[in-house]
Amino acid sequence: xxxxxxxxxxxxxxxxxIQTYQLDVEAGNTILDCLNRIKWEQDGSLxxxxxxxxxxxxxxxxxxxxxxxxACKENVGSELQxxxxxxxxxxxLDRIPEITVxxxxxxxxxxxxxxxxxxFWNHLEAVEPYVSTQxxxxxxxxxxxTPQERSQLEKTGNCILCGACYSECxxxxxxxxxxxxxxxxKAYRMVADSRDERTRSRLEEYNEGTQGVxxxxxxxxxxxxxxxxxxxxxxxNQIKQEILAFKETQDSRSIRHRKVLVDLVKQGGxxxxxxxxxxxxGNYFRDLRGLLSIGPLGLRMLIRGKFPLSFxxxxxxxxxxxxxxxxxxxxxxx
Amino acid sequence: xxxxxxxxxxxxxxxxxxxxxxxxxxxxxxxxxxxIELVELKTAACCGSGTFKEDSxxxxxxxNARNIALAEELQxxxxxxxxxxxxxxxxxxxxxxxxxKKDPAYIDQVNGxxxxxxxxxxxxxxxxxxxxxxxxxxxGLETIQQQVKRSLSGLRCAAFYGCYLLRAQKSMPYDDxxxxxxxxxxxxAVGATxxxxxxxxxxxxxxxxxxxxxxxxxxxxxxxxxxxxxGADCMVTPCPLCHxxxxxxxxxxxxxxxxxxxxxxxxxxxxxxxALGVKxxxxxxxxxxxxxxxxxxxxxx
Numbered sequence: 001x002x003x004x005x006x007x008x009x010x011x012x013x014x015x016x017x018i019q020t021y022q023l024d025v026e027a028g029n030t031i032l033d034c035l036n037r038i039k040w041e042q043d044g045s046l047x048x049x050x051x052x053x054x055x056x057x058x059x060x061x062x063x064x065x066x067x068x069x070x071a072c073k074e075n076v077g078s079e080l081q082x083x084x085x086x087x088x089x090x091x092x093l094d095r096i097p098e099i100t101v102x103x104x105x106x107x108x109x110x111x112x113x114x115x116x117x118x119x120f121w122n123h124l125e126a127v128e129p130y131v132s133t134q135x136x137x138x139x140x141x142x143x144x145x146t147p148q149e150r151s152q153l154e155k156t157g158n159c160i161l162c163g164a165c166y167s168e169c170x171x172x173x174x175x176x177x178x179x180x181x182x183x184x185x186k187a188y189r190m191v192a193d194s195r196d197e198r199t200r201s202r203l204e205e206y207n208e209g210t211q212g213v214x215x216x217x218x219x220x221x222x223x224x225x226x227x228x229x230x231x232x233x234x235x236x237n238q239i240k241q242e243i244l245a246f247k248e249t250q251d252s253r254s255i256r257h258r259k260v261l262v263d264l265v266k267q268g269g270x271x272x273x274x275x276x277x278x279x280x281x282g283n284y285f286r287d288l289r290g291l292l293s294i295g296p297l298g299l300r301m302l303i304r305g306k307f308p309l310s311f312x313x314x315x316x317x318x319x320x321x322x323x324x325x326x327x328x329x330x331x332x333x334x
Numbered sequence: 335x336x337x338x339x340x341x342x343x344x345x346x347x348x349x350x351x352x353x354x355x356x357x358x359x360x361x362x363x364x365x366x367x368x369x370i371e372l373v374e375l376k377t378a379a380c381c382g383s384g385t386f387k388e389d390s391x392x393x394x395x396x397x398n399a400r401n402i403a404l405a406e407e408l409q410x411x412x413x414x415x416x417x418x419x420x421x422x423x424x425x426x427x428x429x430x431x432x433x434x435k436k437d438p439a440y441i442d443q444v445n446g447x448x449x450x451x452x453x454x455x456x457x458x459x460x461x462x463x464x465x466x467x468x469x470x471x472x473x474g475l476e477t478i479q480q481q482v483k484r485s486l487s488g489l490r491c492a493a494f495y496g497c498y499l500l501r502a503q504k505s506m507p508y509d510d511x512x513x514x515x516x517x518x519x520x521x522x523a524v525g526a527t528x529x530x531x532x533x534x535x536x537x538x539x540x541x542x543x544x545x546x547x548x549x550x551x552x553x554x555x556x557x558x559x560x561x562x563x564x565g566a567d568c569m570v571t572p573c574p575l576c577h578x579x580x581x582x583x584x585x586x587x588x589x590x591x592x593x594x595x596x597x598x599x600x601x602x603x604x605x606x607x608x609a610l611g612v613k614x615x616x617x618x619x620x621x622x623x624x625x626x627x628x629x630x631x632x633x634x635x
Contacts (some may be wrong), residue, residue, distance in 0.1 A: 008519070034392045065512075065513075082510065084509055085510065086513050086515060105357075116425070126558050133335065136346070167585075170497075170536050170537040170553065171537075171542070173556075174539075174549045174553050175546070186576050209400045210542070210549065212547075213615050214545070214546070215538065215542075215546065215549070216542045217542050217549075217553070218497065218537075218552075219497045219501070219536065219537035220421075220497050220498070220500075220501035220502055221497075223501065224501045224511055228454075232362065235388055237388055240388040241388065241389065241390065242527070244388065244389055250602045251544035253544060253578075254544075254545045254546075256542050257385070257545060258385055258388055258389060261382070261385045262382075262385070262386070262389060262393070264380075264382045265379060265382070265397070269377075269379040269380065269382050270347075270348045270351055270352075271348040271352070271391040271515055272352070273349070273352040273353050274352075277544075280544050280545075281544055287453075296585070296586075297582065297583065297586070300518045300585065300623055301353065301582065301623070304620075304622065304623055305620070305621045305622050306353060306354075306355075306356075306582070306621045306622070306623065307353075308351075308352040308353055308355070310418065311352070312351070312483045313378065314377055314378060314379055315376055315377045316376075316377030316379055316400075318380060319377075319400075319451050319452065319453060320379040320397065320400070322388070322451050322618070323396055323400065323447060323448070323451045323453070324393065324397065324448060325395065326447050326451065327390065327393045327396050327447060328390075328393070329390050330392065331390045331392060331393070331445075333574070
């Protein structure tokens with residue numbers, strides 16, 4: 001079948017342009033097969049990264065039809081099927097179908113589909129993704145882990161560092177200091193590793209500012225695009241759980257956000273947003289600057305008749321409180 | 335056209351009962367106009383907006399298993415009108431249904447906790463659906479189209495979906511998470527013109543708004559700006575949390591990105607109800623931070 005490949009091409013420091021290539025392909029051909037044929041048969045100047053062709057090395061990360069993926073994993077058939085299920089695309093059947101290929105996001109383009117991944121690697125390095133040196137002083141016998149301990153590392157260990165999650169990360173786009181989902185998934189791998197002896201100090205580091213776990217905006221893109229099922233957002237959540245277990249409401253606004261939310265649900269079933277603002281941002285009147293910062297919002301909402309003047313708790317609140325307390329008791333007992 | 339009148343167990347959520355009461359009001363107005371019956375889950379509780387899970391998975395599962403069980407008791411599907419509530423409760427339902435097959439001991443643990451508090455146990459017998467998909471899949475676009483009393487022709491609408499609606503659940507029967515079309519199809523059904531722009535499937539920044547305001551408002555500002563550049567008269571969102579960051583914080587967003595914006599942001603049911611002839615006042619359109627007057631003027635209201 002004939003397919004048109006629309007490739008977003010770019011030279012360093014210049015604006016991108018679209019170049020199209022038509023190929024006769026089969027449904028089972030991977031996108032990487034097709035790019036190779038374009039390069040070998042039509043245009044040797046097209047640049048892209050590749051290596052293993054088998055979803056192992058993580059080299060061929062790129063945006064295929066609007067989302068980051070591995071060119072060696074996705075194939076023509078499934079891409080066309082996906083496009084045809086979209087109502088805007090499924091127009092006339094005679095038209096030659098198009099597959100769009102673009103470089104990954106959040107990283108500058110070097111040439112065509114090759115991006116500069118320096119920040120990706122630097123951010124990985126920033127979480128110290130090595131089991132602490134203490135454990136690496138190998139004793140006479142090898143360092144043993146039970147199958148159960150090892151199973152904790154299964155998911156995060158599958159990461160092939162392809163960059164798909166980092167490319168789509170909404171938080172990274174506005175915050176160049178945020179280390180990104182790949183690094184935090186690896187960070188949890190260290191936290192969960194029974195051999196690592198720095199767990200507490202790691203948690204303190206990952207808790208800092210918005211470069212660590214609190215920089216994540218929970219957009220879910222990392223989970224959705226990851227070709228290896230690492231589910232970085234779930235791993236970020238795991239780190240947050242460990243941090244929240246030993247931190248207090250007073251420690252920071254991001255911690256307070258979490259603690260106050262649970263407390264307010266215990267009180268009212270629903271959240272009284274006025275209390276949420278007052279307690280999280282205003283820190284119970286202790287943070288005057290914080291309080292002042294939401295002053296204009298409150299005033300604006302009052303003027304527009306939007307400010308909630310009253311709050312009606314859920315009649316189910318007492319039951320919910322008791323349920324949450326039972327869960328908390330059980331979790332503490334773990 | 336649905337063969338019998340549609341009926342749902344309605345989960346109002348926190349924001350629609352607080353800072354976005356106009357959403358509560360317009361969902362009522364819209365469902366009344368369409369003849370959809372809502373039984374409000376008065377005794378339900380906050381879904382946790384993704385924050386319960388940061389504390390404990392069991393906490394998110396237990397509180398939401400209770401919410402779902404309230405709908406199951408009524409033998410009705412649970413209806414949300416917030417992308418975040420949908421993503422959280424929908425995903426819990428999905429997880430627990432999977433656990434029924436693969437890890438029944440966990441279901442026993444959750445139901446043990448519920449029964450200890452005198453709550454009905456979770457059965458996995460219903461579904462969790464956002465109003466958007468109730469309209470598109472259950473009610474039907476054609477039926478909505480037939481009931482349009484005031485076509486919104488000429489109004490250029492930029493959809494803003496919300497992360498949890500598109501990506502929190504593993505199964506997405508009605509939309510592609512990267513190229514959704516349900517909102518745009520609804521716009522067309524009521525005569526409006528959809529505007530496509532890059533950020534329509536992205537994060538509004540709300541989860542960061544309480545402690546990383548600059549990053550949060552940069553995110554919101556980027557999307558609003560792109561929608562304006564694409565020619566939008568307004569944004570339309572099925573998520574009140576997105577609405578808070580895009581509308582209520584828009585003056586702060588303008589300061590962070592150093593650009594005047596002034597783009598009205600409508601809740602999904604407000605837009606559809608306008609096309610069905612409901613009066614703007616009844617939809618709380620006068621209670622937005624960014625004035626919705628330009629939208630109403632364009633529609634000749």
